[in-house]
Amino acid sequence: MQTAIDGAPGDPFGTAEIRRRVLAAWAEDPARFREDANAEEDLVRGGYRDRLLVELAQNAADAAVRGGVPGRLRLELDAGTLRAANTGAPLDEGGVQGLATLRASVKRDETGSVGRFGVGFAAVLAVTDEPAVLSAAGGVRFSAAQTHDEVVAVPALAAEVARRGGAAPVLRLPWPAEGAPPDGFTTEVVLPLRDGAPPVVAAALDALPAELLLALPGLAGIDVIVDGAQRCLRIERSARSARITDGGGTTWAIAERSGELPAELLADRPVEERSRRAWTVTAAVPLDQEGRPRPLPSGQVVHAPTPSDEPLSLPVRLIAPFPLGPDRRHVAPGPVTDALVAAAAGTCADLVVGLPADPAVLALVPQVGLAGAELDAALCAAVLEQLRATSWLPVAADPTARQAPDRAAALDDPTEERVAALADVVPGLLPAGWSRRSDSRSLTALGVRRIGTAAAVEAVRGVDRLPSWWAGLYAALDGADREELGALPVPLADGRTAHGPAGVLLPEAGLPVHRLGALGLRLAEPEAVAPPAARRLLERLGAQPATAVAVLADPAVRAAVETSMDIVDHAVDGSPEPEELAEAVLALVAVARPAVGELPWLAGLALPDADGGWAPAGELVLPGSPLAAVLAEGSLGVLEAETAATADPDALRAVGVLDTFALVRAEDPDELDVDGADRWADAVLDRLPHDAPPPQWPLLTAVRDLELVADWAGALPLLASLPPEAWADVVVGGVAVPGYLRWWLSTHPVLGGERPDRLRHPESEELQGLYESATAAPEVLALLRPPGSVADVLADVDGAIDLLDRLGDPARTVRPGVLRTVYAQLADALDGIDVDPPDRVRVAPDRVVEDAVVLDAPYLQPLVRKPLVPAAGAPGAVADLLDLPLAGELVRGTVTGRGERRRWADLPGAALAAARLDVAELTGEVELHDGLDVDGRPVPWWPGEDADHVDGTPESLGRALAWRAGAWSRRQALAEAFAFPDRAAELAAEDAIG
Structure with a gap:
């Protein structure tokens, strides 16, 4: 390539004349040479060396603007040469003058131009010593070697070049170049790369960002070709967006503002800048597939319009023609920068406002205090001021409305449901997605007021809303801080409002709420508390579930x-x-x-x-x-x-x-408001042991209104149908006694005019003759339990006294087996009870007498002249009960005559008798009489001090021995032993069988 350029004939752009003038000027004034050399070094060193591709793209965009065509740039790296071909206005004589004249440019008044007066071309020197620019009208090239040769040939400059190590300003001396741009392009920059540069350029081409096109309005696309592999970058612009493709596609939201700076603001700027007063500011942010902004990561810089070293904390791409300082990296402060800061702030605000109403936009709000430099701080403050003054935040109550931040409010703990419930009572409330805690810094920066739960509760106090609205509010507040919800109003079913949930009743399904107004209860309006979440919240705040049972218990x-x-x-x-x-x-x-x-x-x-x-x-x-x-x-x-x-x-x-009949329950007889409760309690106590401690009463059940019954034949079946507890016995002090109902009925004439306890059970044989049979339905009898035995009668003191009287009734009879023990049983049952003795006593099943004796010892019977009352082993107690004398008190007998003394053990049959008494041998003596008289009357046996007297018969021997041994019940067995001594072995064998 170098050979072709060197041999190029002709000089269409007058490069020879340019070289002559420059060299003459340097020879005349070496200081001018030093100034140009210093300037070129500053340009390369000052920041363009690492932005070669950006400068080439910028020049291509400016050429497209000048040519009025869509800009297209092709960057191709091949065989150590970088070529940059572009469309648009071709290189002309003015362009050559701009390239060869440092700090000068032909792009002074062109609207849409982004180049900085041609100085960016110096960036090519970072990678090449022989740059060339080709166009249809001709080409121009520069050469470090040829420039050196030309300069050292001037004596006045040779020493300066030597002092600089042979370096001279490459871009001041142009030469004509041969060649033409590729088809379809009007200009091509050709850069033969010096050693070591190709890998660096290749890496820069790979890393070329597609969004560079945002900063170059005149450029529609860039093709990057490295060793034959092609990459296509494209941009399609519309009114407020641009779609950039680089393999995949990314849509950017764009806002632009344009204007013209006042001339007085540029008074202190270089002459070239004063004539370029027009400006365009672009703010852009990428969008996701749903059209929401995707804030750029931290580390952004201001583009002025190409990347500067000014940090930018705003997560957007900001492109503005800020004036740069001498280092070409930082923005120069001054009135122009101030004016462009204001324009940039408005543009960024336009970008935010123009985005869809999605909370992701809040990520674009500047954070006060996070700015990284003076310019960044000024931009953030200005953007924030613009956003605070603009109506752009959504209104939860009206999706179409927008509001300024100072009119907006954000819930501290937002959910969609809470915002929906509060939207029409809290003015300016933001949608839930706009109130997230993660966005709190942005909301605070904007000046949006925060609404806590307590403030929300205060806002709903006094509002008149449908029950369904309240239901939604409660459900939405479920899970909120309980401390702040204590004053939450609750509409009541009777039209009142409770000023807090505590104590409010939450009706369950089926509760007839609207019929309960007369009760004055704080029953919540059912529809307002129907959702489970609403009930859960209110219960957590002290409201009570109101089942019918619970309300009834209020x-x-x-x-x-x-x-x-x-x-x-x-x-x-x-x-x-x-x-x-x-x-x-x-x-x-x-x-x-x-x-x-x-x-x-x-x-x-x-x-x-x-x-x-x-x-x-x-x-x-x-x-x-x-x-x-x-x-x-x-x-x-x-x-x-x-x-x-x-x-x-x-x-x-x-x-x-x-x-x-109704049941009555109480824990003590004194609390039973029924007829005769005190008498029943006394009857219960009478059944307890005399020394029993005061009883612990169980839960008692009684039946009321028994004393009001007129028709007992009809009443008893009703009573029989009562629950079992009405008839149940009561256990007091470990003793089971009849409950109140059975006691009352038993002691009142409810069975044909008779008391059931004065009748006997129809199946009872033991009480026949003493009591009439009870007549009633079996189920009634089973419940009334008329007595069926003497023990049943004696269980009650009154019954025992009544039985005592019946025993003396000559019109009644008694079964023999009953008579034998009944008086002893009565004496035991009535022990300790003050009872009047009966006028008559029964001495036989069908005989009663007024005067009788209680037999206290069997040997006395032959000597007693009065009827005997059976005492069944309790003569003393029976005598006391009946107020009768004991036989022993009336008889004092003396044995007449003497008999033969013998040892009991020597009598025939003594061994068997001893065995039947469970002793080894009989002891003591017995006196045998041939006919025994006591007080002149014959008796079979009579006890003595040291020996009993017997008439010698086996019966008398058995009775005497049984009485002395305290085994009276064995008297017959002992008599048999003495009656059949020759059968002792046989009888003993029979005993063994038993």
Whole structure:
């Protein structure tokens, strides 16, 4: 290539004349040579060396603008040479003058030009010593070697060149060059690269950013070719955006402002700049596939219009024709820069405002205090001021509206739901996506006020909204800080508003909320608290779930019920009407479904009666009910017929209106408001041991209104159908005793005019003759439990006393087996009880007498002249009970005559007798009589001090031995042993079988 240029004939641009004039000027004034040499070194050293490709692209863009055509640039690296071909205006004589004249350019008044007066071409010297520019009209080249030869030939300059190490300003002396640009291009820059430069240039070509096209409005595309491999960079511009492609495509949002600087601002600038007053500022940011901005990473710089060393903390590409200082890297301060800062701020604000209303835009807001340099700080402050004064932020309540930041508000803890709920009560509220904590610095910088949860709550106080609106608000606030929600209003079902959720009742499904107004409860409007999230929030703030059961348990409901009769009797202003209160309670009870008697206080509810008055529910009977048919007329009131027909029957029963007998419960007999509760308690205590401690009463169940029954034949089946607990025994002090109902019925004439405890069970044989048989349905008898045995009778003190009297009734009979033990059992049962002795006592199953003796020892019987009362081993107690003498008190017998003394062990049959007494051998002596008399009367045996007296018969021997051994029950077995001594072995064998 070099050979072709050197041999180029002709000089269409007058390069020879240029060289002559320059050399003459240098020879005349060597200082001028030094100045030009210094200037070229400063240009290369000052920042253009690392921006060669940018300067080539800039020159191509300017050529396109001058030529009025779409700019196109081809950068090709091949065989150690870099070629840059472009479209647009070709190189002309003025262009050559600009290239060969440092700090001069022909691009003074061209709108759209981005070049800095031609000085950027000096960047080529970073990689080449022989640059050339070819065009259709001719070419021009520069040569470091030829320039050196020309300069050292001038004596006045040789020493200066030697002092500089042989260096001379390459770009001051042009030579004509031969060649033409490629087809389709008007100009080509040819740069033969010096050693070591190709890899550096290749790397720069690979790294050439596609967004460079943003800074070059006249350039539509760049083709990069390295060793035959091609890369195509393109830009398609529209009004507010540009799409750049480099393999894939990226769309950039663009804002531009243009204008003209006032002449006075340029008074201190170089002459070339004073004539270029027109300016264009571009701000751009890439967009993602959804059209949202993708802020550029940190480390951006101001483009003026090519990259400078001025840091930029704004995450955008900012391109503005700021004046540069002598180092060509930093922006020079002054009025021009100030004016362009204002223009840039407006352009950046235009960029932000023109973007779609998406919270990603907030990332473009400058952060005060983060600026990295003076220019950056000025730009950030100016952009922020513009954004603060512009209506561009969205309004949550109106997607089409925009507002200035000083009118906007952002929730501290935003969600879509919270913003939607509060949008129409908090003026200027931003959408949730615009209120994120991650954007708080941007919002703070803009001056957007923050709205905390407490402030949001304050904003909704006093507002009138539909229940569905409140439901949405509560659901949206679920999860917010509880401390700030304490004053959150809650609309109530009766039209009031609760100034805080604490204590508010949250109705569950099915609760008849709008029928409960008379109760004065703080029941929330159901629709306002229907969503689960709303209920969750309000419960967390102290509201209570309001099932029908829970509402019924509210103290206010109980108070209303318990004072309902007071309202009837003494109505006061503000109190509900009795009808409204009754309807509310019945509606609530109908849903809650408490068991009958479960809430006894409900019986105090005032209800209308059949006489036109009001009465507590528990004192009213359901008209036509089974209970009404068995009670004495007028004993209880009757519920008004209309109320009975319209109200829920189960609800009426639950509040105490009676259709059958009602249960009463208490923890102590003194609290049982039923007939005879105190007497029942005494009867229970009578059954406990005399030394038992005061009892611990279980939960007691009784039946009320038994004393009002007129028809017991009809009442008993009703009572039999009551729950088992009504009939259950009560365990007190470890003793099971009849409960109140069974006791009351047993002690009142409810069975054909007779008391059940004075009758016997139909199947009882033991009590036949003493008691009449009870007659009733089997199920009734099973519950009443009329006595079936003496033990049943004796379980009750009154029953025992009654039995004592019956035993003395001559009209009655007693079974022999009963008579034998009954008086002993009575004595035990009535021990410690002050009982009047009977007038007559029974001495035989069918015989009673007025005077009798209690036999206290069997040997006395032959000597007693009066009838004997059987004592069954308890003669003393029986005698005390009956106030009768003991036989031993009346008889003092003396044995007449003497008998034969013998040892018990020597008697025939003694061994078997000993075995039957479980002793090894009988001890002691016995006196045998041939006929035994006591006080002149014959007796079979009589005890003595050291020996018993017997008449010698086996029966008398067995009885005497049994009495002395304390084994009276074995007397027959002992008599058998003495009666059959020859059968001792056989009888012993029989004992072994047993």
